[in-house]
Amino acid sequence: MVHNHRIAHWDPEDVEAWEAGGKQIARRNLIWSVVAEHVGFSIWSIWSVMVLFMPMDVYGIDPAGKFFLVAVPTLVGAVLRIPYTFATATFGGRNWTVFSALVLLVPTVLTLWFMVNPASYTTYLIVAAFAGLGGGNFASSMTNINAFYPQREKGWALGLNAGGGNIGVPVIQLLGLLVIATVGNTAPEIVCAVYLVLIAIAAVGAAMFMDNLDNQKTNGRSMIDVLRHSDSWWIAFLYIGTFGSFIGYSFAFGQVLQINFLAGLTDGGPVTPALQARASLLAAQIAFLGPLLGSLSRPIGGKLADRLGGGRITLYTFVAMIFSAGILVATGMIDDASPGAATGTMMTAYVVGFIALFVLSGLGNGSVYKMIPAIFAAKAAAMTEATAEERAAWSRTMSGALIGIAGAVGALGGVGINLVLRAAYTGADKSATNAFWVFLGFYVACAGVTYGVYLRRSNRATVAV
Known part of the structure; x- marks a missing residue:
């Protein structure tokens, strides 16, 4: 079935073949896909850690400049997700995973060099842009794993693949915490050096244990075709609310904490290097927890969607996000009214x-x-003139294309979060409260779209999600 890391005919919906060995092949590819994507996410988010090693008196970059700095790799990664989506079909899932892992050596080496040798702000923007290469890995990895797994297990498999990748964000932040706690905020090169080794492991593992699928089809044409379906636009919009939030907060959370901790430590007094180091340590001790829990909850969301339906879980999620954003709004308003009061609370x-x-x-x-393959499986079932194999191939192709598009558009939400926070902190009151209001309003819109498009009784017959 597997010859020289190539599989000529792969049909995960064939239950007999799946149980006879297909499951083990898919799992092996999933494992190394997770490893490579994990490292990609870490490099994509490396500047969310590096800014904690950049005191103002050494690098000359203020908080607003740092928010923009971490937005740059988010933007580049979002754009790269489009070509990365059909790269696995063009070059093979195994081949592209090896290449996309090795190319991460470029931003890692550049980051190491310029953190040790301080340069201009423009130089850091360029170096941060190269870190965006890690953001593209998600699209190719998800498209590849989508082709390996049957419809009945896609929610769990895609959730596990994405969650394992997402967890690269808190892992590199945790490594940054360990370095700051043991050496101080003056040795960022240690973080970079560790990832040079991990990149090599990911590339070698992918080369040895992954496979290419000859019948995997996702190309530029399919990405144009999928946009003709209104569901593609709605899903991309919803993914801004979920993944955009995850990656945006992942990159910004540490800075928000650092700003607030520094304000509490100085209490209006001068900012000293010792206080900056203390604020960096306090922020790093907490910042990794958010991305960690968000990564771990992703496969749970996929599993719940397999059981209860993606649309229903998505709606419940956005309603809860409205209340969570409300906590930030209320806290910000109280803090603005009485700055410095009950800082710990x-x-x-x-x-x-x-x-x-x-x-x-x-x-x-x-x-x-989970909604993506479910939507196109339902549409394919209505193609009565096509054979079962043609319907399955069309569903895989459209799903793979939308996975890339949604991933790209969703990542742009992360750019938006950092830019909105930057605007809030550069405003007259230098508070994030206005940004929290924007986030809350967007979640209301996402909940409305989820209900109106996918869960209203009149729409349920259109597509089951």
Whole structure:
């Protein structure tokens, strides 16, 4: 069945073949797909860690500049997800995974060099842009695994693949915490050096244990065709609310904490290197928890969607996100009215609100991605003139294309979060409260779309999700 890492005919819906060995092949590819995507996410988010190693007196970059700096790799990664989506069909899932892992050496080496040798802000923007290469890995990895698994297990498989990748964000943040706690905020090169080794492991593992599927079809034409379906636009919009929240908060959470901790430590006094180091450590001790829990909740969201339906879980998620954003709004309003009052209580409320948003965005990521294959499986079932094999191939192709598009558009939500926070902190009151209001309003819109398009009784017959 497998010859020289190539599989000529792969049909995961063939239950007999699946149980006779197909399941083991899919699992092996899933494992190394997760490893490679995990490292990709870590490099994509490496600047969310590096900014904690960049005191103002050494690098000359203020908080607003740092928010923009971490938005750059988010934007580049979002754009790269489009070509990465059909790269696995063009070059093979195994081949592209090896290449996409090895190319991460470029941003890692550049980051290491320029963190040790401080440069201009423009230089850091360029280096951060290269880190966006890690963001593209998600699209190719998800498209590849979507082709390996049967419809009945896609929610769990895609959720596990994405969750294992997403967890690369808290892992690199945890590594940053360990470095700051043991060495201080002056040795960012240690973080980069560790990832040079992990990149090599991911590339070698993919080369040895992954396979290419000859019948995997996703190309530029399919990405144009899929946009003719209104569901593609709705799903992309919903994914802004779930994945955009996850990646945006992942990149910004540490900075938000650092700003608030520093404000509490200085209490209006001068900002010293010792206080900046202390604020960095406090922020790092908490920042990784949000992305960690959001990553772990993603496969749970996929599993719940397999059982209860992606549309239903997505709606519940957005309703809960509205209340969680409300916690941030209320806390921000109280903090703005009485700055410095009950600082510990305010920080606890901020952390609770953000952690809840992380967990819920992870659940929503899993449920929205479960909706994608379900939508096109339902549409394919209505193609009565096509053979069963043609319907399955069309469903896989359209699903793979939308996975890439939704991933790209959703990542742009992360850019939006960082830019909205940057605008809020550069405003007259230098508070994030206005940004929290924007987030809350968007979640209301997402909940309305989910209900109106997929769960209203009149629409249920159109597509089952």
